[in-house]
Amino acid sequence: MQPDSDIPPSHDNVQPGELPPVFPPSNPPSTGIPPLLMADSPAPLPSQPHRKSGSAGGTLANFLSLCLGLFLADGVVSLLDESLILLFDVHLLGAIRGILLLFTVLLAIVIHGMMGLTPMIPKRLFLPVTLFIPLAGLATIPLLIYHHTRTHEIAWGISLCQVILGLGILHRVQHGWRFRWPFVAESRLEPRRFAWRNLIGFALAHVFLGLPAILVYLVVCAVLAVDHFTDGFLALRSEGLTVRVRKYVRDDGRTIQLFPMAHIGEPDFYRKLSESFPTNSIVLMEGVTDNGQLLTNKITYKRMATSLGLAEQQKEFKPQGKIVRADLDVGQFAPTTIDFLNLVMLVQNQGMNDQVIQNLLRFSTPDFERHFFDDLLGKRNRHLLNEIQIWLPKSDLIIVPWGAAHMPEIGREIQKSGFHLTETQEYVAIRFRSLGNKGRSIAGPGDSGSPK
Structure with a gap:
């Protein structure tokens, strides 16, 4: 069969010396898209700060x-x-x-x-x-x-x-x-x-x-703490520490007044309280005696009172009425309580040292704490309540100026015996003020002694 003359000859059979025509390279159409990187050119990684383990x-x-x-x-x-x-x-x-x-x-x-x-x-x-x-x-x-x-x-x-x-x-x-x-x-x-x-x-x-x-x-x-632990007999106010004097009356007219006291306070506070006591009242005084000379040092609050610009109760408090000692003697305390009181007074006079600290650690057991607080509060409160019962038939008015820590139990017990709270008065015992006003009286606006 003869080849068709219209079909161009194939270049597969290129004769020596003959070359195919060379065409100029054509540019791709412009699309605005950057050309792809070649496979052998890896994409650059984003630079990160180099952190060392010891940084x-x-x-x-x-x-x-x-x-x-x-x-x-x-x-x-x-x-x-x-x-x-x-x-x-x-x-x-x-x-x-x-x-x-x-x-x-x-x-x-x-x-x-x-x-x-x-x-x-x-x-x-x-x-x-x-x-x-x-x-x-x-x-x-x-x-x-x-x-x-x-x-x-x-x-x-x-x-x-x-x-x-x-x-x-x-x-x-x-x-x-x-x-x-x-x-x-x-x-x-x-x-x-x-x-x-x-x-x-x-x-x-x-x-x-x-x-x-x-x-x-x-x-x-x-x-909250002062109000709770004193059953409301003490209160912290903006003007200072106040005490609440409570008056209890029985149906037969017998009256008991509880005066919460502080070992140190304003001089006028003690004088106002002293003047408020009727002369025909029985005053059951607080104060532990030491007839057996068991305490080696005398308890004093003079240093504390002086540093705060206040007065000691034993010097300023001179109540009217018939004074009756209604407290215990040191000899009625447990021996461990007496030893601890002597150690506390030694610290007060000489300060802390290693020997004192070692001795204090001996009194850190639960049994000691129970006996100690029973001596300081429980025994004395029971003795005071007994004295109240002794003197009630002899007087229409019993006044009890004892420490504020004793008041909650005393107040509860006398109410159990038929007395009812009828009146409350507030007195400012320690006023919050600047050092320059240490000698200021508690009298003034919002003065103590107002019935509540």
């Missing part, structure tokens, strides 16, 4: 991880210790608990201070850690005021909250229930190492928010 960020991450670990360990050990005490009355972990608490507090103080110096520390995570122990201590105050016999239950609850908080923060920084060291990754830290705004804001928040709030809170707690 400041890594050290800080380890430091924060240690703080979080100690915080959680302290909570777990405290919770276990309180559980053993409550369930089995077993005290095994006290030493370990004390050591953990010490290092946890020290580390928390350091990290809290570092938060003001550097914004690298995540405050949302570590402010609760560094503030938990002091805030828990503050929250404990009102609980102890109203439930002071349940200290272990309160401590158990605080320890449980500490464990829950520690586990919650650990779960957040680890993104789950994984325990990898360091607990706090370096990527959790802020890149900035210092910022004036952080330092100034941190300082202002502590000075103008934190400290005033703590002071107000402590004042409120003090007011």
Whole structure:
């Protein structure tokens, strides 16, 4: 078959010396899209700051991880210790608990201070850690005021909250229930190492928010404590410490007045009280005698009164009426109570030293505390109540100017015997004032002695 003359000859059979025609290279159409990189040209990686394991960020991450670990360990050990005490009355972990608490507090103080110096520390995570122990201590105050016999239950609850908080923060920084060291990754830290705004804001928040709030809170707690532990016989007012004199009357007209006293106070306070006593009243005076000379040193409040610009009760309080000694003798106290009183008076006269501290530790047992408070309050109150019953048939008016600590029990007992509270008067015993006004009288606006 003859080839078709219209079909051009193939170039597959190129004869030597013959070359195919060369066409000029054609440019691709312009689309505005940059040309793709060649396969042998890898794409450049974004530049990242090179972090070494020994950098400041890594050290800080380890430091924060240690703080979080100690915080959680302290909570777990405290919770276990309180559980053993409550369930089995077993005290095994006290030493370990004390050591953990010490290092946890020290580390928390350091990290809290570092938060003001550097914004690298995540405050949302570590402010609760560094503030938990002091805030828990503050929250404990009102609980102890109203439930002071349940200290272990309160401590158990605080320890449980500490464990829950520690586990919650650990779960957040680890993104789950994984325990990898360091607990706090370096990527959790802020890149900035210092910022004036952080330092100034941190300082202002502590000075103008934190400290005033703590002071107000402590004042409120003090007011609650004074009112609760004295059953309302003492009160903290804006003008000072006030005492509430209560008048109790029985159906037959017999009257008992309870005057809460303080060992030191304003001179006019004692004089006003003395002048208010009717001359026909029986005054059952407080004052432990020492006929056997068992006390080695005399108890005096002169130094305290002088330093505060106040007066001693025994010098300024001269009541009218028939004075009756209605207190016990030192010989009726337990021997351990007498030894402790002598040691306290030795400290008052000579100050503290190593030997005194060792001797004081001997009186830290629960049995001693129970006997001591029974001697100072219980026995004396029972003796006073007996004296009241002796003198009631002999007088229509019995006045009891005793220490404020005695008043709650005395008030409850005389009400049980048929007396009813009919009147209350307030007297300012110690006025809050500047040192330049130490000699100011308690008289004035809102003066004491007004019936309530």
